[in-house]
Amino acid sequence: NAGVTQTPKFRILKIGQSMTLQCAQDMNHNYMYWYRQDPGMGLKLIYYSVGAGITDKGEVPNGYNVSRSTTEDFPLRLELAAPSQTSVYFCASSYGQGGGTTDTQYFGPGTRLTVL
Amino acid sequence: AQSVTQPDIHITVSEGASLELRCNYSYGATPYLFWYVQSPGQGLQLLLKYFSGDTLVQGIKGFEAEFKRSQSSFNLRKPSVHWSDAAEYFCAVGGYNTDKLIFGTGTRLQVFP
Numbered sequence: 001n002a003g004v005t006q007t008p009k010f011r012i013l014k015i016g017q018s019m020t021l022q023c024a025q026d027m028n029h030n031y032m033y034w035y036r037q038d039p040g041m042g043l044k045l046i047y048y049s050v051g052a053g054i055t056d057k058g059e060v061p062n063g064y065n066v067s068r069s070t071t072e073d074f075p076l077r078l079e080l081a082a083p084s085q086t087s088v089y090f091c092a093s094s095y096g097q098g099g100g101t102t103d104t105q106y107f108g109p110g111t112r113l114t115v116l
Numbered sequence: 117a118q119s120v121t122q123p124d125i126h127i128t129v130s131e132g133a134s135l136e137l138r139c140n141y142s143y144g145a146t147p148y149l150f151w152y153v154q155s156p157g158q159g160l161q162l163l164l165k166y167f168s169g170d171t172l173v174q175g176i177k178g179f180e181a182e183f184k185r186s187q188s189s190f191n192l193r194k195p196s197v198h199w200s201d202a203a204e205y206f207c208a209v210g211g212y213n214t215d216k217l218i219f220g221t222g223t224r225l226q227v228f229p
Contacts, residue, residue, distance in 0.1 A: 004159070031215065040125070042206060042221040043160075050215060058216065090159055101148050101210025101217055102167065107159030 002026050004108035006091050012114045013081040021076040021111050023091030031096035032074040033105065034058075034066065036087040043090065049074055050096060081115045088112050118143050120209050120220035128226040129197050137192040137223050139207030149190040150208040150217065151181055160206060166190065177201070202227045 007022045025032065030051050035043040035058075045058030049068040063085055065077040074093075078085060089111045094103040121140045129135055141147055148167050152160040164175025171183040181192045190207060207220040 035219075040221055042120075043219040045216055048215060056215075092160075096215075101214060102212070104162045104165070105160075105217065107161070109157075109159050 004091055004093055004106050006089075006108035006111050008111060009109070010112045012116060013078075014116060015081060015083065017081050018077070018079050019081065019113075021078075021089055021091075021113070023074045023076065023108060024072050025074075025091075025093040025106070026072065027093060027095075027106065028071060029093035029095050029106075030071070031094045031103070031105075032068065033092040033094075034064070034074070034076045035090045035092065036060065037090060037110075038087050046076065046089075078113075083115050086113060086115045118209065118218050120207050120218050122205075122207055122220035122223050124223045125221070126224045126226065128228065130228050131199050132196050135192075135194045135197045135201070135225070137205050137207075137225070139190045139192065139220060140188050141190065141207070141209045142188065143209050143211060145211045145213060148210045148212070149181075149183060150210070151175065151179070151190075151192050152206045152208060152219075153177075154204045154206065154222075156203070163192070163205075197225075197227055199227045199229060201225060 004025045033048040034046040044060045047066040049055045091108045092105040094105045119142045150165045151163040154160045166173045204222045204224045208217040210217045
């Protein structure tokens with residue numbers, strides 16, 4: 001099992017550009033999450049999904065969009081990049097059988113994004 | 117409001133010394149509590165979790181944590197720290213009625229030889 005994979009590892013964007021951060025898991029997990037990590041701020045939930053076709057906002061969704069067309073993939077879209085979106089982005093997944101927070105979340109290695 | 121507080125931003129210990137990382141939570145229902153570790157440049161890995169039962173839980177890498185409801189705390193401990201324990205540690209809270217975890221701001225552990 002590859003677990004949770006994220007691409008790219010690093011990316012530099014100019015203000016106003018758009019991009020998609022890719023996330024895939026091969027554990028047949030129902031739940032998937034996107035977090036951003038800023039220094040001294042911990043992890044903040046951007047969006048999450050409890051299954052294919054179902055997504056919901058987290059704590060900091062503004063400026064982002066997601067879709068979940070398959071169980072395996074959960075891409076995160078930035079439409080108009082802003083400097084405030086400079087961060088490290090983590091994707092995670094969990095089985096979700098007993099409710100999202102009862103199962104271990106497995107994290108990908110992260111994507112470091114800089115917006116200039 | 118639901119929140120997690122890790123009051124220590126940075127802790128430095130000598131290798132072989134004992135360790136305690138503090139975590140306090142605020143949660144309106146029965147909390148599910150977690151400790152995750154993040155090595156430099158890596159994603160997070162679960163160390164241990166508490167849902168119910170014995171308030172002292174054992175995790176991987178020799179870590180343990182104790183749930184104290186009266187103090188709203190879930191402190192992480194290790195009797196003897198190894199240099200490889202240098203990392204950032206995150207406490208998180210969730211519950212049966214939510215799909216979301218709330219993370220603390222983390223504690224960075226530095227280990228001196």
